[in-house]
Amino acid sequence: MPKVIIDGKELEAKQGQSVLQVALENGIFIPHFCFHPQLKVAGNCRMCLVEIEKVPKLQISCGTPIRDGMVVHTDTPKVKEAREAILEFLLINHPLDCPVCDQSGECKLQDYTFEYGKKESSYREEKKTHVKKDLGEYIEMELNRCILCTRCVRYLRDVAGTEEFCLHERGPHAEVGPYLEKPLTSPFQMNLVELCPVGALTSKPFRFKARVWLMDKVRTICPGCSIGCNVVAWSYSGKLLRFTPAENPDVNRCWLCDYGRLLVDRVHSDDRLLVSMKSGERANRKDVISEIATKVKELVESKRSNMVGIIGSAHLTNEDNYAIAKLAGEVVGTENLAYMAGENKRPIEPCDKPLTEWLVSDDKTPNTRGARDMRVVPGKGMDVKAMLGAAARGEIKALLVFGDDLAASLPDEFRAAAAALDVLFVTSTWINNTTGLASLVLPEASFAEKDGTFTNEPGRVQRVRSAVPLQGEAAPAWATCKDIASMMGHDWHFGCEAEVFAEIAQVVSLYHGLSHDKIPFEGAKLGV
């Protein structure tokens, strides 16, 4: 194993690594713009210059492979002077946009100038300007701010798989931009927002919504598909504003898809269901719960438990689904417990191929695997379609649907069932045709208001954390199940999601030994 000495510290390195990689892995920070661990090395920003002994000129650490015995210094006066000079050159044509630039607060140029830059520049000429380009409805391009690190060019070419950007012209006229005057087409184009070290490429949906330093952030899981990409949910004043990727080398590396990112708008949309309803009229949560409990109790006590159908959801957390299964098994005693499972045949393990080859899943639900693990699957009972058919025939009198919009996935069957059922109880996050047809409706907490876990398709249990407080009267499904159970005489002692998970860990053998505090940031792989 070759050894290098950086700033007096002896470090172990792997053959083929660059000086910068070794330094960053060992906690020694060297500023850089154009280097990105997932992109090919370009070496054009010159910010990562370091002094290597026995080499006369400063070398770029991102492009210099290590040799055994190399001695590197990152904090000599020569290096400091070089950094100051580079920053001075970068700022020469940089517009004074900080007050109107979204990148303020997470801008590498700002941070490096503050840390390593000069106090004053000697430039007094006019600044170069560029014509703005329209890249579509997701990315805002402000070319005046670009520092020509070419990360965007390399990303679109190598990682996203669509070569849409290139470096036009050369010398002082160099400019990044699309080959043709067309909007971007890649379904992963919003990663450019985090990739761009300055505010040249910013997110149009998020533009001007909030300042970075004012927002609260929490690490959670994107609810868009069964991959379960790790995200950081940023919120301000109780409103969820954006998702940025959180790094997880085993799930999504450091990327997100656009579809997942845009789900933030759903949390505060106008069609959010926030009140409890009974027969289309505004009602008290307690009344709704007592009515469904009464009806179900009636069927249970008259030995007709199998006339109750309970449908869980792959959109709900493990805790929610476990409570649903517990309600069905212990309290109601029905075998008709099922959920609409998503299906995916595409490969979703991270690999070095373009994102289109592995960061897409056909299963657009986050917890298909989790719901199955919680045993919300038809054992001896019917699956969802069969249940709806049975309801239409009058064999099922009471149907409890948690979370899913069945009127959208199975419109005809659901309509027929709704017409024939005695009571249709639905919890939903948004107002839709399902809630329109139901007699008892309760608002469900959205993915951003829940605490819990999702289990992704390959079997990784990951923590979901709430980013915004519960809106209106919304409550998570497990709390609703607990209330129904208690109205039916069963007292569950769950105070919070962590306690539900503690019971899951005891009851579901695959989840033995796990607990909310013990699940690391990268999730816990089941069966390992």
Place this chain on the structure above:
Amino acid sequence: MSDLLDMVVSGLMERLGERAGEVVHNKMGTTMRVSLDAIPATLDFLKNYKECPFDLLSDITAVDWSQWEENTGLKGPPTRFTLLYNLYSIQTKERIFIEAAVSEGQKAPSATRLYASANWAEREVFDMFGIKFSGHPDLKRIFLPEEFEYYPLRKEYPRTGYDPQDFPQE
């Protein structure tokens, strides 16, 4: 550090033997670390030191180090709290700090026998941190009502307190 203070510190180290810890020179001045049970002996020595009597006990305060590691990534002191005694000698104009490590639940010896200013200062430390002083004539809360259950300057006490009526919880 002046020669006089040098003399005081070495005299004190000799007097305390192994109960004396290290001497730190930083932007505060001179701080000497001693073990908690050595506090009465230390204060007695310093108050009666002939060439430089530290007759003014300016202040007693404490620091809660429980969030230190999370904030800095460095290892903090071995105990949760440290008590800081601020002593000044009017005659020679020298200032010295005495630091003692206190773990949670440990009782510190009171200095009220030697200095009258320790009375209220220790009450304040008790009120804010919950560090009890044995031998204090009347150790009760000084700022907060008697029924108050928490110790506000401890790091786990949230900035807006626990009463939901007064502030919305963030």
Place this chain on the structure above:
Amino acid sequence: MEKGTNIGETLDLHAEHMILNFGPSHPATHGTLRIILELEGETIVKCDTEIGYLHRGIEKLAEDWTYNKCVNLTDRLNYCSAFMNNTGFHLACEKLFEIEVPPRAQYIRTILSEVSRIADHMTAIGPNFVDIGALTPFWYCWAIRENAYDLLEFVAGARMTTAFTRVGGLEDDVPAGFGDKVMAFIPDVYSTMDEVEKLLAKNRIFNDRTRGVGALSGHEAVSYGWTGPCLRACGIPHDLRKANPYMVYDQLDFDIPIGEHGDTYDRIFVRIEECRQSARIIEQALDKMPEGPVKADAKQVVLPEKDGVYNFMEDLIHHFEIVMYGPKAPKEDASYEATEAANGELGFYLVSDGSNKPYRMHVRPPCFHIMAALPRLVEGSLIADLSAVLASLNIIAGELDR
């Protein structure tokens, strides 16, 4: 009958002790404090104090505010002389950040500190006179106080919540005309102090009410942790401006007035004389004040000038970084700086964890230890003496409770 004799005993009356609440809401308590008195007739048998009515958790708040923002908290400590608190806090910060403040800023800080000291002393002795019953000298003191606050308002924009210092100097330079205004202020101080002294020094009632009342020996005062004018009235010549000079006090010529008996009379007259000495300091400082910048040359701590921010990229970026996140102190460091505030040793203890907020900020308030001795001073005297003594101690609840 001698002072303090219990009339109940001599006339064989059935007399009980009365518990009187000198309660937090009272015009003579100079702030929200509570004194519970056990009276035997008019004699105070037992005195108990209860403080904390103005406890706002300043030390806890400071852990969540950046170093520059914390100055707003310090304004509200000794709210009569806010500028001295600002200065004390930022001197401790500058020690921590290892920044050298330019001389002009130090001189301006000294001048404004002394102006605040005069304002504070006038706020202390004016109401003291009112409590004793001397209503006329109150107005003379109050006129000076108004002039002092006018001057502070001229410079900082506010009378009491000045918040004028920053880490590395001052927020801004003094406006044009400052020197003239100060020169107009100073003669009034001398003349008013002379008048007040003439009115009261030989006044029979005043002497009866204040001489020997609330007396404390120097040795005991030190044991109680007293500093400032109250300690100097007891005869101990301790002043941090002379003992451990800070800012530019070592370059200025002034005296420390010392009392003799440590009674109320001495405390009042020490303050009167200190105002004269403060005026002396201000005159000299104004004379010696150099031209130059008022902010230190530390790019990561001090905000750049406004026209730089609007026109130059580096200045804009530095402005943004300092305002967004605040100057970061060196990691793993602590500093303590004590200044001679109007009431005594005002110390600021800061522990930094390398971030932009203090990990621990502690204020050593001068009033706190002075208040602790109140029972010792009044037990055995008459209730009328309590008002006189309490006012002469200059207890400011903001500093006492934090």
